[in-house]
Amino acid sequence: MSAVTVADAGRALARRKARRRLTARPLSVLGLVGVVVVVLVAILANWISPHDPTLPNFDQVLAPPGAGGHLLGTDELGRDVLSRLFYGSRTTLIAGVLATLLGTLVAVPIGLVAGYFRGWADVVISRLVDVVLAFPFLVFAVGLAAILGPSLQNVVLALGVAQIPGVIRVVRAEVFAQRELEYVQAEVVNGTPTRAIMFRHILPNVLNPVVVQTSLAVPATIVGAAILSFLGLGVQPPTADWGTMLADAENYLGQAPWLGVFPGVAIFLTTLCFNLFGDGLRDALDPTAG
Amino acid sequence: MTRLVLYRVGSALITLLLASIVIFLAIRALPGGPAEALSAESNDPAVLQAINHKYGFDQPLVPQYFRWLGQAVTGNFGTSPNSGLSVSSTLLNDLPVTMELAVLGLLVAVVIGIPAGVLSARKPGGTLDSVGSTGALAGLSIPHFWFGILLILGLSVWLKVLPAAGFVPIVPDPIGNLEHMLMPAVVLGTGIAAVVMRQTRSSVITAMASDYVRTARAKGLSEFDVIGRHALRNSLITVVTVIGLQLGALIGGVVTVEQVFGIPGLGKLTLDSVYNRDYPTLQGVVLLTALGYVITNLLVDLTYSVLNPRIRVAGGAR
Numbered sequence: 001m002s003a004v005t006v007a008d009a010g011r012a013l014a015r016r017k018a019r020r021r022l023t024a025r026p027l028s029v030l031g032l033v034g035v036v037v038v039v040l041v042a043i044l045a046n047w048i049s050p051h052d053p054t055l056p057n058f059d060q061v062l063a064p065p066g067a068g069g070h071l072l073g074t075d076e077l078g079r080d081v082l083s084r085l086f087y088g089s090r091t092t093l094i095a096g097v098l099a100t101l102l103g104t105l106v107a108v109p110i111g112l113v114a115g116y117f118r119g120w121a122d123v124v125i126s127r128l129v130d131v132v133l134a135f136p137f138l139v140f141a142v143g144l145a146a147i148l149g150p151s152l153q154n155v156v157l158a159l160g161v162a163q164i165p166g167v168i169r170v171v172r173a174e175v176f177a178q179r180e181l182e183y184v185q186a187e188v189v190n191g192t193p194t195r196a197i198m199f200r201h202i203l204p205n206v207l208n209p210v211v212v213q214t215s216l217a218v219p220a221t222i223v224g225a226a227i228l229s230f231l232g233l234g235v236q237p238p239t240a241d242w243g244t245m246l247a248d249a250e251n252y253l254g255q256a257p258w259l260g261v262f263p264g265v266a267i268f269l270t271t272l273c274f275n276l277f278g279d280g281l282r283d284a285l286d287p288t289a290g
Numbered sequence: 291m292t293r294l295v296l297y298r299v300g301s302a303l304i305t306l307l308l309a310s311i312v313i314f315l316a317i318r319a320l321p322g323g324p325a326e327a328l329s330a331e332s333n334d335p336a337v338l339q340a341i342n343h344k345y346g347f348d349q350p351l352v353p354q355y356f357r358w359l360g361q362a363v364t365g366n367f368g369t370s371p372n373s374g375l376s377v378s379s380t381l382l383n384d385l386p387v388t389m390e391l392a393v394l395g396l397l398v399a400v401v402i403g404i405p406a407g408v409l410s411a412r413k414p415g416g417t418l419d420s421v422g423s424t425g426a427l428a429g430l431s432i433p434h435f436w437f438g439i440l441l442i443l444g445l446s447v448w449l450k451v452l453p454a455a456g457f458v459p460i461v462p463d464p465i466g467n468l469e470h471m472l473m474p475a476v477v478l479g480t481g482i483a484a485v486v487m488r489q490t491r492s493s494v495i496t497a498m499a500s501d502y503v504r505t506a507r508a509k510g511l512s513e514f515d516v517i518g519r520h521a522l523r524n525s526l527i528t529v530v531t532v533i534g535l536q537l538g539a540l541i542g543g544v545v546t547v548e549q550v551f552g553i554p555g556l557g558k559l560t561l562d563s564v565y566n567r568d569y570p571t572l573q574g575v576v577l578l579t580a581l582g583y584v585i586t587n588l589l590v591d592l593t594y595s596v597l598n599p600r601i602r603v604a605g606g607a608r
Contacts, residue, residue, distance in 0.1 A: 127305075131305055137539075142564070263436075
């Protein structure tokens with residue numbers, strides 16, 4: 001029992017050190033602030049949007065920014081761009097965060113099993129991982145999305161499943177290394193049940209690289225979701241979505257260039273903030289990694 | 291070493307074989323089929339049946355798969371029901387376009403990424419490093435397709451210096467070809483430039499702390515020679531491997547970039563055949579992609595093992 005308390009204390013200390021390293025970097029803090037802002041916008045979209053995001057207004061089609069009370073202008077159906085941006089943050093965050101969570105939650109136990117038991121379980125799992133990784137991430141996601149049909153739910157499913165093999169690889173490799181360490185061998189000798197060794201002892205020790213990978217997977221997934229929408233395989237109109245807005249904008253670049261700028265700025269700033277935060281997290285949790 | 295190479299090549303072949311099954315089944319899991327896409331409005335079952343029969347899509351899946359695989363091994367990917375052309379001739383036609391785009395994109399990545407990485411590595415934590423690292427993060431965060439739209443807006447719609455989209459073959463008109471390829475290559479190269487920059491930076495920083503760089507300095511070499519001839523040259527091995535590992539990102543980028551700029555390469559072919567449910571073309575192009583991807587990963591893997599004997603031992607013991 002006392003060993004666990006010592007380990008807990010050690011972990012608490014490591015956490016405090018990591019938090020200090022993270023907050024010492026102004027750019028990571030800026031990234032975190034940006035992420036919080038996007039989350040707040042998504043939650044408050046109902047209240048802060050000046051107009052209905054899906055209501056067409058044919059009297060004010062393609063109004064430039066600032067005209068007629070539309071701060072960022074209107075699109076080809078006269079819908080307010082700012083309101084659509086606010087509401088679009090919802091599909092973006094849902095796709096980015098849920099898909100990453102889905103992929104990670106499915107992959108971690110599989111990676112644990114492969115890395116801990118080795119043998120035929122590892123052979124089968126690793127072979128399947130290899131097969132999926134024979135396709136580039138985006139090609140695999142596009143294929144899945146095309147099979148499942150276009151909807152937000154299927155975007156989450158496609159991008160989530162596409163992430164599973166990569167996470168399995170990371171977890172498996174980490175567990176592989178941990179399994180040989182004395183603390184695991186000691187638990188085995190003590191007769192600790194295998195499940196407890198895997199989830200109570202090994203899992204906490206492989207969590208850092210998983211958290212780092214996850215935090216950097218969110219921005220990649222957000223861009224992936226935008227690409228699927230842009231290709232017509234994701235969120236369908238009239239739902240406000242940044243990728244769909246850019247796809248529509250392509251036809252009006254000559255008359256209404258702002259339509260092609262604002263949604264992209266939103267995607268770019270969101271992914272940049274997630275990346276800044278994820279980078280800081282990596283340096284904080286894993287100071288040895290480049 | 292020979293055993294390791296044989297083992298890796300063998301498992302790559304098994305991976306490809308399994309991948310071909312995944313491709314075959316996944317494509318048949320797409321909602322709708324080639325006949326429905328071809329016959330458009332006419333939903334006459336007789337027409338659908340005739341089309342399916344003509345291309346063998348009405349046969350049971352297992353013989354269909356083995357016939358496809360048997361022909362694919364000899365380079366025959368069947369005939370597209372949409373264009374009526376043989377798939378291999380379409381692939382051979384589009385492959386050089388995509389290759390050109392990829393090579394130009396990698397060139398952009400190297401030309402931006404390596405100097406930026408070296409400059410950042412000279413004073414880690416300095417102003418130049420902060421600018422470089424933030425720039426790299428921006429390059430990683432910017433979505434390809436939006437960056438393409440921005441360039442079209444700026445250079446084609448506004449300044450009117452480059453064509454917005456389309457493609458001109460290199461043979462009769464090399465200048466027109468380059469004009470059309472410039473923006474796509476820059477877009478494709480940006481994200482990879484960021485990765486190259488980061489890897490160059492961390493490798494050069496490590497090298498700068500090593501004994502041989504101290505020796506080179508002690509010899510009185512100029513800073514340019516120390517970095518260029520010693521630190522950078524030794525860092526390039528890892529940089530090259532990292533570029534190899536970026537192939538997946540490159541292929542993903544090609545799909546969106548070709549779509550945005552209307553370039554008739556393999557990426558656009560993939561999307562078009564998804565939309566048209568063109569089974570033979572889709573099977574061919576995805577199998578070709580997987581083949582290229584698996585071979586590159588294999589080469590990167592083996593290069594690593596040759597360069598780092600510790601990996602060799604670990605891999606051989608498996």
